[in-house]
Every structure is written in structure tokens, then in C-alpha cells.
Amino acid sequence: MTTITELANTIDGYLNNTTIVREQRRRYDAEAECDNKIIRRQNAEGVEQIxxxxxxxxxxNTRNQVNRMLNNITGKRTRIGILLQEKFALQLL
Known part of the structure; x- marks a missing residue:
């Protein structure tokens, strides 16, 4: 049979353990929050890189489009020059 002192010690031990459990829980929560901050920052950096x-x-794409437009303009200028030469040659006839 247990004595009252042993029961009191058991109860005190249980109460102390819940305090320890609460403290551990707080530490785990703080660590998890810190980990979550790191993950959020890494995700933000990933989005930034994308x-x-x-x-x-x-x-x-814009450079390529501008280059195509410049090539088209050059081609059109060349064609206009050829047409003007032909027109001038026909006027001489």
C-alpha cells in the first residue's frame, strides 16, 4: 500500500511532467514556426526565380520579334528599290 507522501510525490511528478510537456510543446511549435518561415522564404525565392x-x-521573344520586323523592313526596302529601278527602266523605254 502506498503512503500519502508517495501519492503526493506521484501527483507532483505528474504535474511537473505536464509542465515539461507544455514547455516541449512550446519549443516544438516555435521550431515548426521557424521552419515554416524558412520554407515560405524559400518558396518566395523560387517564385522570384521563375x-x-x-x-x-x-x-x-521581344528581341526576336524586333529582329524579324527589321528583316521584313529591310526586305521591303530592297523590293521597293527593285521596283523603282524597274519603273525607271520602263520609263526610259
Whole structure:
């Protein structure tokens, strides 16, 4: 049979354990929150890298489009020059 002192010690031990459990829980929660902050920052950096890559792709696409337009203009100028030469040659006849 247990004595009252042993029962009191058991109860005190249980109460102390819940305090320890609460403290551990607080520490785990704080660590999890810290981990979540790190993950959110890493996710934000990942999104930032995707946006930067998209901007580089848009820049490349724009350059290509401008180059195509310049080539078209050059081709049209050349064609206009040929047509003017032909027109002038026909006027001489």
C-alpha cells in the first residue's frame, strides 16, 4: 500500500511532467514556426526565380520579334528599290 507522501510525490511528478510537456510543446511549435518561415522564404525565392526566368524569356521573344520586323523592313526596302529601278527602266523605254 502506498503512503500519502508517495501519492503526493506521484501527483507532483505528474504535474511537473505536464509542465515539461507544455514547455516541449512550446519549443516544438516555435521550431515548426521557424521552419515554416524558412520554407515560405524559400518558396518566395523560387517564385522570384521563375519570374526572372519569365522576364528573360519575354526579353528574348521581344528581341526576336524586333529582329524579324527589321528583316521584313529591310526586305521591303530592297523590293521597293527593285521596283523603282524597274519603273525607271520602263520609263526610259
Amino acid at each position: 519570374v526572372i526566368a519569365d522576364l528573360y524569356q519575354l526579353q528574348t
